[in-house]
Amino acid sequence: MRDSGRVVLVPGADGAGVAVVDGAPVAVDDLAGWVGQVQRRSSPRWVLPSVEQHYPPLLAAGVRLGRCHDLGLTEAVLLAFAERPGRPRGVEAAWARLRGLPEPEDPRPVTRGEQPTLFEAARPVVAVDRVLAVLADQERRIAATARPDLLRLLVAAESAGGLAAAEMTHAGLPWRAEVHLALLADMLGPRPAPGNRPARLAELAARVSVAFGGRPVNPDHPPSIVKAFAREGIEVESARAWVLKELDHPAVEPLLAYKDLAKLWVAHGWSWLESWVSDGRFRPDxxxxxxxxxxxxxxxxxxxxxxxxxxxxxxxxxxxxxxxxxxxxxEPRVLGALSGDRRFAEVARGEDLYAGLAADAFDGDRGRAKIAMLSAMYGGTSGEAGPLLAVLRKRFPVAVEYVEQAARAGEAGRAVRSRLGRTSPPGEEDVDERRARQWGRFTRNFVVQASAxxxxxxxxxxxxxxxxxxxxxxxxxxxxxxxxxxxxxxxxxxxxxxxxxxxxxxxxxxxxxxxxxxxxxxxxxxxxxxx
Incomplete structure (x- = not known):
């Protein structure tokens, strides 16, 4: 466990904690102050049970960490790699697995507004020996893989992402509430009383009813919309926007406008602004x-x-x-790099990959080139996607075969991995053909999206x-x-x-x-x- 470039940190109660330096545990009364001094002096790689839990109090004290190894994030990556996803990933659960003991569930995440003061005892204190045992086991498991170098890079990037996420929440995204309020007023009208629609939505709802002959229709209730069209002699499978856009009826335009504005009102309206923006910053978790x-x-x-x-x-x-x-x-560029398709790499050299693809294989039609590429990555075959994918397969067989091989693995119930080793959940065995194909579409895209x-x-x-x-x-x-x-x-x-x-x-x-x-x-x- 001796590593002069690494410090294991186990925060405790009342701002204190234990640090393990060069293999020796050191009790620290003022953990934030001590960490700040060590960070400035030597910038070690900090090992933390959970960055999400333990870094925000440090940030609140004005301390930032340069590098870290997050035991919880790493455990999640390694569990997935071993095709055991969904298991508890905390230190206590990882230690219990080492001992063959029942695994305790991970504690509920502390959400914004619930963050305890500096390392107060809001959570059980993790024993130092358990932290060290889990760290050693993770290092052993990584070293035992075929490409430990790639998995170490993934773990380092994942841990750095944990630091960045906490810092982003702490700093916040600059947000002008007055601009947001002006946009809401312009698009929706004045803020309505509780239980009422904004004026603009009320106007659109009235137009929808008029379009259906004056009979009241609730645009917030999809079954009501489907029934209203049925009364007009138009059968629709749902009230989704893409379905409505195919119809020729006077209710379509106000319905689509209503859907867009209602989504804004519900997801990012006045209540959202009051809940998530303060002091000029938006701070999501x-x-x-x-x-x-x-x-x-x-x-x-x-x-x-x-x-x-x-x-x-x-x-x-x-x-x-x-x-x-x-x-x-x-994602298309990732597919080209993953597959090693040299011809595809030549097409991808320009800033607009789809334009290069169109010039090479689709008579300059960028739209058709994009459909073909998305079909390859997502498994689309309906409409013109099938013939366009066939063109792509003929021109770039190595690239297309890469995702199709991943699809076949998924259909057979096998897991697939990203470039660095992030692993998909394994599929079910002995499923019907339809479900197998659905999982194949998932693994087809997984290798690209996860590598991206x-x-x-x-x-x-x-x-x-x-x-x-x-x-x-x-x-x-x-x-x-x-x-x-x-x-x-x-x-x-x-x-x-x-x-x-x-x-x-x-x-x-x-x-x-x-x-x-x-x-x-x-x-x-x-x-x-x-x-």
Whole structure:
């Protein structure tokens, strides 16, 4: 357990804790102060039972960690790798598994507003010997894999993501409440009394009823809409927007408008603003690895589903800028790098992969090229998708075979892995053909989406390291997009560091691949102005 570059940290009660340095446990009364001193002096790799639980109190005390190994996040990755997903991942459960004992459930996550004061005894204190035993076991399990180097990179990126997520919640996304309120008033009208619809929604609801001959129809109740169309002699399978768009009826236009505005009202209306925005910041609770593919989720706040119209409310502080960057066509590029298809790599060299694909195989028709690519990654075969996929398969057989092999594995009930080793849940055995094909579509996309998450997390970790000693703050991250809030005079430098982080992630995750992964950055005052 001796490692001069690593410190095991076990927070306790009342701001105290135990640190293990060079194999020797040290009792610390003021843990935050001690950690801050050690971080400034030697910047070790900190080992924590749970970054989500133990890092926010450090941030509240003004202490940031440079690197870490999150035992809980690592345990989740290793359980999935061993095809045992869904098991408790906390230190106590991991230690119990080592001893063949019953596994206790993980404690309920502490949500925003419930965060205890600095290391107060809101949770049981984990014994140091159990932490050390779990750490040693995780190192053994990683070393025993066929590619421990890749799995170590995944664990490091996942742990860095845990640090970044906590820091993003602590810093918050700059949010102008007055802009948000003005948008709501403009689109919905004044804030309604409890139980009432906003004026604009009430107007649209009335128009829907008029379109159905004056008979009241509740646009919030899909069965009512289906029955209303049936009375008009129009049979529809559901009231979903894509179904309604195919109809020729005067109720369609107000219904679609109602659906869009109602979603804004319910998901990001006045109540959302009061609940999630304070002191000029939106602070969601991010869940690292919240999706099996490695993508993040949120615990309330819908941070990863912000409607474009509200991007106008995301504005930099005076004298600061937002650097907004997103990876162009990340998943198709990932497929090219995974498969090693040389011809596909040549097509992917331009900034617009779909345009290059169209010029090579689809007579310049970008729309058809995109449909073919999405069909390959998601398993679509209906309509024109089937013939277009056949063209893609003929021109890029190596790339298409990669995802089709993953699909066949899923159909047979086998797990598949991402580039760095994130593992899909195993499918069921002896299922009917329909369910087998459904799981095959899942594994077909999993290898691409999870590998894209590998790249994005590695990029995030690299960017975080590059910005660590500056005032620049990573304030938003989703799948293939990142936002940095920084002093205006650092904007150009941050944009260059974003590009360098993308290059580093590509070299680490897809070493030797000729497929480029451009991360295009815009320096703006408001999120809505980003490209």
């Amino acid at each position: 991010y869940v690292v690895g919240g999706v099996v593919s490695g993508r993040w989720a949120t615990r309330g706040g819908a941070a990863l589903q912000l409607p474009k119209v509200l991007r106008r409310a995301v504005r930099a502080d005076p004298g600061w800028s937002l650097v907004v960057a997103d990876a162009a066509q990340l 998450a590998d790249w994005a997390l590695t990029m995030l970790a690299s960017l975080r390291r590059r910005l660590f000693q500056t005032e620049a703050q990573i304030v938003f991250f989703q799948h293939d997009e990142v936002i940095v809030h920084c002093p205006r005079d650092l904007g150009e430098w941050v944009a260059a560091e974003v590009s360098a982080a993308a290059d580093e992630a590509s070299a680490l995750v897809f070493a030797g691949s000729a497929v480029p992964f451009p991360l295009q950055a815009s320096i703006v005052e408001t999120y809505a102005d980003a490209k």
